[in-house]
Amino acid sequence: xxxxxxxxxxxxxxxxxxxxxxxxxxxxxxxxxxxxxxxxxxxxxxxxxxxxxxxxxxxxxxxxxxxxxxxxxxxxxxxxxxxxxxxxxxxxxxxxxxxxxxxxxxxxxxxxxxxxxxxxxxxxxxxxxxxxxxxxxxxxxxxxxxxxxxxxxxxxxxxxxxxxxxxxxxxxxxxxxxxxxxxxxxxxxxxxxxxxxxxxxxxxxxxxxxxxxxxxxxxxxxxxxxxxxxxxxxxxxxxxxxxxxxxxxxxxxxxxxxxxxxxxxxxxxxxxxxxxxxxxxxxxxxxxxxxxxxxxxxxxxxxxxxxxxx
Amino acid sequence: xxxxxxxxxxxxxxxxxxxxxxxxxxxxxxxxxxxxxxxxxxxxxxxxxxxxxxxxxxxxxxxxxxxxxxxxxxxxxxxxxxxxxxxxxxxxxxxxxxxxxxxxxxxxxxxxxxxxxxxxxxxxxxxxxxxxxxxxxxxxxxxxxxxxxxxxxxxxxxxxxxxxxxxxxxxxxxxxxxxxxxxxxxxxxxxxxxxxxxxxxxxxxxxxxxxxxxxxxxxxxxxxxxxxxxxxxxxxxxxxxxxxxxxxxxxxxxxxxxxxxxxxxxxxxxxxxxxxxxxxxxxxxxxxxxxxxxxxxxxxxxxxxxxx
Numbered sequence: 206x207x208x209x210x211x212x213x214x215x216x217x218x219x220x221x222x223x224x225x226x227x228x229x230x231x232x233x234x235x236x237x238x239x240x241x242x243x244x245x246x247x248x249x250x251x252x253x254x255x256x257x258x259x260x261x262x263x264x265x266x267x268x269x270x271x272x273x274x275x276x277x278x279x280x281x282x283x284x285x286x287x288x289x290x291x292x293x294x295x296x297x298x299x300x301x302x303x304x305x306x307x308x309x310x311x312x313x314x315x316x317x318x319x320x321x322x323x324x325x326x327x328x329x330x331x332x333x334x335x336x337x338x339x340x341x342x343x344x345x346x347x348x349x350x351x352x353x354x355x356x357x358x359x360x361x362x363x364x365x366x367x368x369x370x371x372x373x374x375x376x377x378x379x380x381x382x383x384x385x386x387x388x389x390x391x392x393x394x395x396x397x398x399x400x401x402x403x404x405x406x407x408x409x410x411x412x413x414x415x416x417x418x419x420x421x422x423x424x425x426x427x428x429x430x431x432x433x434x435x436x437x438x439x440x441x442x443x444x445x446x447x448x449x450x451x452x453x454x455x456x457x458x459x460x461x462x463x464x465x466x467x468x469x470x471x472x473x474x475x476x477x478x479x480x481x482x483x484x485x486x487x488x489x490x491x492x493x494x495x496x497x498x499x500x501x502x503x504x505x506x507x508x509x510x511x512x513x514x515x
Numbered sequence: 516x517x518x519x520x521x522x523x524x525x526x527x528x529x530x531x532x533x534x535x536x537x538x539x540x541x542x543x544x545x546x547x548x549x550x551x552x553x554x555x556x557x558x559x560x561x562x563x564x565x566x567x568x569x570x571x572x573x574x575x576x577x578x579x580x581x582x583x584x585x586x587x588x589x590x591x592x593x594x595x596x597x598x599x600x601x602x603x604x605x606x607x608x609x610x611x612x613x614x615x616x617x618x619x620x621x622x623x624x625x626x627x628x629x630x631x632x633x634x635x636x637x638x639x640x641x642x643x644x645x646x647x648x649x650x651x652x653x654x655x656x657x658x659x660x661x662x663x664x665x666x667x668x669x670x671x672x673x674x675x676x677x678x679x680x681x682x683x684x685x686x687x688x689x690x691x692x693x694x695x696x697x698x699x700x701x702x703x704x705x706x707x708x709x710x711x712x713x714x715x716x717x718x719x720x721x722x723x724x725x726x727x728x729x730x731x732x733x734x735x736x737x738x739x740x741x742x743x744x745x746x747x748x749x750x751x752x753x754x755x756x757x758x759x760x761x762x763x764x765x766x767x768x769x770x771x772x773x774x775x776x777x778x779x780x781x782x783x784x785x786x787x788x789x790x791x792x793x794x795x796x797x798x799x800x801x802x803x804x805x806x807x808x809x810x811x812x813x814x815x816x817x818x819x820x821x822x823x
Contacts, residue, residue: 353530355751357800358758361793362541364781368789369544442656449658450763454778469660473767476664477672487661495656 241431244507251503258496261489265311274302276309277461285479295481297471303485306468311489313464314448317378318493321444322437324383329390330426330433336391337398338421348395351388359385363451373458382447390436397429431508438501442494449490465490519812527805534797535586539579542790569593586798591791596783602791605776610795612682613772616691616764617757623696624703624753629746631700632707636742637734639712647704655701659760663694663767680769691768695760699753706749711742744814751800751807758796 246252269276280300288295294303336347362385370377401407407424415423451457452466453473463471465486472483566572569592570581585592591602628651635647654662670690671679681687714720715738723733762774769775773792780788 349526349530350533352804353533353801355804357534357797358755360759360762361777361789361796364777365538365541365545365789365793368781368784368786369541446658447759449660450759453658453660453763454766456781466658469658473660473664476668480664480668483664484661487658487664491653491657491661494658495652498652498656 241504241507245503248503248506250499251507254496254499254503257492258500261311261493261496262315265308265315268308269305269312272302272305272308274305276301276305285475285482287479287481294485295479297468297482298475298479303482306463307465307485307489310463310465310468310486311493313375313458313462314445314466314490315493317375317382317448317464318441318445320375320379321382321386321448322440324379325387325390325440325444326433326436328383328387329436330394330429332387333391333394333396334398334421334426334429337395337402338417338425340399340402344395348392351391354385354388357385357388359447360450363447364456367451367456373456375458378448378451378458381451382444386440386443386447390440393432393436394429397432398425401425401428435501435504435508438497438504441497441501445490445494445497516812520809523805523808523812527801530801531586531798532583534801535583535794536579538790538793538797539582542786543575545786569595586794591794592787594785595787596780596785602788605788606773606791606795609771609773609776612770613761613765613774615688616695616761616770616772617754619688619692620696620699620757620760621753623692624699627696628700628703629707629743631704632709633711633739633742635704635708636711636715644708648708651701651704653701654697655705657697658763659694659698660763660767662697663691663764666690666694667767680767682768682770682772687768691764691770694767695757695764698760699756702749702753702756703746706745707742710745711738714738714741717741744811747810747814748807751804754800754803758800 278301282300283292283296284298284300286292286296286300292302292304294307297303297306332347332351336344359382363381366381366384367373367377370380402425404424407420410420410424448457448464449466449469452464453470455470457464457467457470460467460471468486469483469490472479472481472486476483563572570578573581582592589603591606593601594605631647631651635644638644667679667690670676677690678684678687682691720733720737723737724730728736758774761772762777764770765772765775766778773796777789777792780786780792
């Protein structure tokens, strides 16, 4: 079955030179994360998506630093130029270099996306683990409440939230995007906690007298970590698109700072003659969303082989 | 079965109350009510009269009760900005357009998405499957405003086949429906493919094949029916998806629908309209969930007790 040393290492049958020889004997050294990594790198689509994802992040981080162009300098002499060597993505209607501006916009979009995703996870974990852990009537009530909110369109509530806060910046966008988007995560977490609660090691911990917070903190939450990592990449696309929609209908953060959605909205005014101004930021959004979707699929197969694609 | 349906319908009432309550409480937090003294200088007596007229002098729980009473008697209250116009008028003039748009988008998604998923599943691991899945993954990721803009740019401007915006004739309705239906189409394709692959592995499919049933008959009779159950359950979230998308699509194509009016109302700070439309959208989603749950209960009897 095993043909060469690489495979042996993969199977954990011989010691990995990088791994610490715990007992000295070449025993099978494998854990959830190693297995998951091995499964993940066998999924070509997910690997490519992961690499592109990192490249997009690096592009957003590095390009504004090394770019020779001032992202906010207006020069109508070179407005609406098509892509060229000096301006790989062309210029917008104010003559600003899109290659630099898309990178800057990406910083804003990605910051909002990760912030809102973490907020969603936080609310979801708190709500879901309380519901699943306490169980009984409270669980029943909390889940009924979730059922009630299930499927509500987040956009109207995000808009109202922005109206309540009264100002739009990166932080308020995070709040607006997370306020009506945590229902699914809460459900997933609760399901996971319910399953784990019945495991023998949890019963054993309880039997030896562990308090509830220890059971929750030591056993239940760490074991939902895999699910949460998947949830990050499942939630991320929705949040990126949500931010893009909000900005596109004119409720995004205000200029000259611009997220990808706000740039697309700006490009909409000139798309009849210069479609690149809307295509470039939109394609940036689509690439990030596409990568996140593939990464989520890969992570799901890697971290939780029992879950099937739905 | 009847018991399940009745329980499920009864359960919808507190859900509606909670959702209306949350929307109501959120709207109360917004600064800049058009009736506040700071917004426009009116004599105190007029101010008091205005507040009395719109029940703003009452405590919040009474206001909430009035509002709930209004919602259940299909009266969403007056507009605060456009005089003499109430939210019901706005719903009557704008809502049919939105429903029409959403319906066409849904039809587009079903007509193209389900066959695409079926073909991909039946030709599993072939080029057809890969191409179908690459396309549906890409279309699922592209923001609808890009699809809309590209459609307008090529079909309407470059080739001059269809009008760019508006909502007056059937020609105007094709591009918006396609733009809004693209992402749901991709979702359907992925969903149908996934469930169909799973169904094809089932013992009863193998049995049907083993006893000599023709392949087409097996697919048509056993596989397709069981693969479509998750499609029904996806209809609920999909509705939210289409509502969200319609905000953008109606704006781009200048369609006089709920989404476009919603944005107008937000910028005009016409909060009674915003609240009325939010409650309306929420009620629609809640009722869609109700219908989906009941359908699901009929299609898959195992779920009745769990979801009741």
